[in-house]
Amino acid sequence: xxxxxxxTSSPHIxxxxxxxxIMWWVVISLIPAGISAVWVFGxxxxxxxxxxxxxxxxxxxxxxKVMGRPVRIGDGSAVITGLLLAYNVSAGLPLWMAVLxxxxxxxxxxxxxxxxxxxxxxxxxxxxxxxxxxxxAYMTRFYVWKDGALVSQATxxxxxxxxxxxxxxxxxxxxxxxxxCIGETSVLALLIGALILLWRGYISLHTPLSYIGTVAxxxxxxxxxAGWFSGDWLFHILSGGLMLGAWFMATDMVTSPITKxxxxxxxxxxxxxxxxxxxWGGLPEGVSYSILIMNAFVPYLDNxxxxxxxxxRRRWI
Amino acid sequence: xxxxxxxxxYTEHLxxxxxxxxxxxxxxxxxxxxxxxDPVVKVGDVVGVGQLIGDSDAFISAPVHxxxxxxxxxxxxxxxxxxxxxxxxxxxxxxxxxLGYETxxxxxxxxxxxxxxxxxxxxxxxxxxxxxxxxxxxxxKLQPKKAVDTLVVNAAECEPYITSDLRLFLEKTDEVFxxxxxxxxxxxxxxxxxxxEDHNHELITHLRRYxxxxxxxxxxxxxLPSYYPQGGEKQLIKNALGREVPLxxxxxxxxxxxxxxxTLFAIYEAVLRGKPLYERVATVSGDGVDEPANVxxxxxxxxxxxxxxxxxxxDSVVKVILGGPMMGFSVPTLDVPAIKGTGAILALTxxxxxxxxxxxxxxxxxxCVDRCPMGLMPADMSLALERDRVDxxxxxxxxxxxxxxxxTYVCPAKRPIVQWIKKGKFLERSRGKR
Numbered sequence: 217x218x219x220x221x222x223x224t225s226s227p228h229i230x231x232x233x234x235x236x237x238i239m240w241w242v243v244i245s246l247i248p249a250g251i252s253a254v255w256v257f258g259x260x261x262x263x264x265x266x267x268x269x270x271x272x273x274x275x276x277x278x279x280x281k282v283m284g285r286p287v288r289i290g291d292g293s294a295v296i297t298g299l300l301l302a303y304n305v306s307a308g309l310p311l312w313m314a315v316l317x318x319x320x321x322x323x324x325x326x327x328x329x330x331x332x333x334x335x336x337x338x339x340x341x342x343x344x345x346x347x348x349x350x351x352x353a354y355m356t357r358f359y360v361w362k363d364g365a366l367v368s369q370a371t372x373x374x375x376x377x378x379x380x381x382x383x384x385x386x387x388x389x390x391x392x393x394x395x396x397c398i399g400e401t402s403v404l405a406l407l408i409g410a411l412i413l414l415w416r417g418y419i420s421l422h423t424p425l426s427y428i429g430t431v432a433x434x435x436x437x438x439x440x441x442a443g444w445f446s447g448d449w450l451f452h453i454l455s456g457g458l459m460l461g462a463w464f465m466a467t468d469m470v471t472s473p474i475t476k477x478x479x480x481x482x483x484x485x486x487x488x489x490x491x492x493x494x495x496w497g498g499l500p501e502g503v504s505y506s507i508l509i510m511n512a513f514v515p516y517l518d519n520x521x522x523x524x525x526x527x528x529r530r531r532w533i
Numbered sequence: 534x535x536x537x538x539x540x541x542x543y544t545e546h547l548x549x550x551x552x553x554x555x556x557x558x559x560x561x562x563x564x565x566x567x568x569x570x571d572p573v574v575k576v577g578d579v580v581g582v583g584q585l586i587g588d589s590d591a592f593i594s595a596p597v598h599x600x601x602x603x604x605x606x607x608x609x610x611x612x613x614x615x616x617x618x619x620x621x622x623x624x625x626x627x628x629x630x631x632l633g634y635e636t637x638x639x640x641x642x643x644x645x646x647x648x649x650x651x652x653x654x655x656x657x658x659x660x661x662x663x664x665x666x667x668x669x670x671x672x673x674k675l676q677p678k679k680a681v682d683t684l685v686v687n688a689a690e691c692e693p694y695i696t697s698d699l700r701l702f703l704e705k706t707d708e709v710f711x712x713x714x715x716x717x718x719x720x721x722x723x724x725x726x727x728x729x730e731d732h733n734h735e736l737i738t739h740l741r742r743y744x745x746x747x748x749x750x751x752x753x754x755x756x757l758p759s760y761y762p763q764g765g766e767k768q769l770i771k772n773a774l775g776r777e778v779p780l781x782x783x784x785x786x787x788x789x790x791x792x793x794x795x796t797l798f799a800i801y802e803a804v805l806r807g808k809p810l811y812e813r814v815a816t817v818s819g820d821g822v823d824e825p826a827n828v829x830x831x832x833x834x835x836x837x838x839x840x841x842x843x844x845x846x847x848d849s850v851v852k853v854i855l856g857g858p859m860m861g862f863s864v865p866t867l868d869v870p871a872i873k874g875t876g877a878i879l880a881l882t883x884x885x886x887x888x889x890x891x892x893x894x895x896x897x898x899x900x901c902v903d904r905c906p907m908g909l910m911p912a913d914m915s916l917a918l919e920r921d922r923v924d925x926x927x928x929x930x931x932x933x934x935x936x937x938x939x940x941t942y943v944c945p946a947k948r949p950i951v952q953w954i955k956k957g958k959f960l961e962r963s964r965g966k967r
Contacts, residue, residue, distance in 0.1 A: 225952035227938035333894035525908040
């Protein structure tokens with residue numbers, strides 16, 4: 217008998233990279249911020265993280281079962297959504313609200329669109345927006361962990377919005393021991409995670425640098441009380457959700473532009489909206505809305521900034 | 534552009550060797566891009582080595598010659614490594630290796646005094662096609678419609694495993710250079726650039742010494758980074774000369790013609806020795822082959838025969854590929870014959886090849902977009918083609934795709950992007966015909 221051979225289309229070799237490997241590395245890169253969250257906000261932060269992750273994964277499982285799709289909860293993507301949602305809420309948020317947000321993030325933010333890869337908006341931010349609309353009081357009251365209890369405290373950006381002067385040093389902002397969403401406060405922890413993603417090649421500097429750079433520029437020009445070019449740009453880039461948003465959510469592969477030029481435009485757009493919301497908007501912070509708004513522009517940006525083909529004569533870009 | 538594990542260590546130091554001839558050879562009447570040949574022999578005819586057995590009067594076609602001496606046993610459809618089945622001439626080898634063509638012994642100087650049209654005619658009648666794998670008839674590429682100024686010699690050999698051009702260039706340097714001279718003469722160019730990947734230290738040193746010792750000034754060696762697909766025609770022209778072939782255009786549009794090392798050697802053999810193209814060098818390699826080798830194969834030899842001459846294949850082999858692992862064709866059976874475009878035969882076990890038919894949704898990671906050597910958007914093309922939206926895929930560059938496979942190689946969702954693209958291009962082309 218002649219030998220049985222497999223026939224397939226070329227190529228006959230593949231890179232080792234897989235979706236689940238990418239996703240689990242993103243999970244790993246989010247761990248430093250999680251550790252920081254528990255350090256700054258105590259056990260309530262840990263409960264929130266566990267509640268969000270578990271409910272995200274279970275929601276994903278339920279959706280895939282009900283919708284008759286292959287069950288792929290092992291790919292780690294729901295874990296990321298759960299983590300990011302938890303990092304985007306206050307330590308004082310009741311657990312059942314966090315769970316509700318997580319369910320909404322996965323079911324409405326992701327699975328309704330067709331699951332991983334097909335959603336237009338960042339699922340975790342969809343969940344956060346849902347919670348902001350549903351429970352604004354709980355979402356905007358922030359705490360720190362002192363002597364085994366949560367103590368209410370205004371975030372530095374809220375202090376600024378109220379016209380005051382925040383009593384935090386740059387060092388505090390960098391290390392993260394102040395009131396805010398649990399995963400956003402420690403710039404140090406977030407940068408460690410970002411380095412992991414850069415090293416793995418899962419993100420590039422295009423989106424984060426253009427995003428953070430735009431916020432720095434905008435807040436420097438327009439953010440000061442002593443006229444133009446007097447703003448405290450360093451305070452602005454170190455505080456709020458900018459680092460978490462710029463490194464981990466604006467870089468979400470599914471919901472950001474696929475081309476490098478598109479990513480720069482996306483980052484600049486996020487930076488402009490964030491700055492406008494922070495400086496002139498009604499809320500102290502604008503990172504999550506700016507990313508959600510820019511998510512809607514992604515197909516347009518991809519089209520506008522498609523790469524130049526080899527041999528193509530072109531054109532302005 | 535990506536870096537691939539080259540796997541050339543199996544064969545890069547092994548001299549080209551001859552292998553025994555089988556009792557029966559099956560010579561397909563189509564071994565090239567273009568019109569299928571009609572047989573010019575009948576069953577029962579006695580033929581000699583290199584005797585014409587199939588020809589066509591179409592411009593884009595190339596005649597086929599007998600690889601052995603013997604008797605025509607049948608003319609019938611037979612397994613073909615690329616087309617599945619195709620008409621072929623089955624020849625029973627009488628083992629005498631009696632020549633069926635007129636040999637010549639011209640010096641290069643004599644050859645360079647021949648009429649250019651005569652050389653083109655000889656290249657055509659010798660059945661020479663692009664031996665890099667594309668098998669486009671070479672006589673067509675020797676008479677471009679536009680004036681050209683540079684010949685680019687494709688010695689990039691960017692596919693993993695393959696070392697046939699490397700060994701040929703090392704062992705037959707004078708002959709390949711004679712082929713370069715003839716091509717330069719016919720094309721009327723006074724500059725040739727040899728594109729070599731930088732991992733080929735031995736070849737680069739050898740060629741530089743060769744050029745220096747002979748004070749050759751009009752041929753230069755251009756060392757290129759070892760990126761796949763460095764040997765893609767448009768990529769090679771861009772990286773060796775800095776010229777970009779316009780979209781939908783030909784190399785001649787930027788004054789260039791590209792020929793592969795093996796093709797130039799075949800041109801030398803045809804013009805100086807009168808020898809038609811019925812054999813070539815092929816790399817037999819892969820982790821499923823017992824004795825990887827660079828061998829001289831004759832067209833019509835069954836893959837099974839050739840592999841047996843290299844120690845046979847292991848039981849664990851799952852795929853046998855004609856060509857490289859990135860663009861080659863996996864064959865359904867070892868009964869298929871070697872053809873002119875057979876630069877490599879790879880036998881791979883499941884440790885070194887991929888064949889799952891499962892894939893996931895695109896997560897828009899952008900790896901394919903960043904690496905596409907044509908600057909296309911494979912991710913968007915794959916999403917469109919998954920739904921048979923050829924119209925949309927065209928906007929993302931479907932018809933400019935060179936099918937190198939980079940997008941599919943890097944895809945973490947394991948999407949068969951190139952497969953869809955090939956299908957999409959086929960649908961688009963057949964739509965145009967109807």
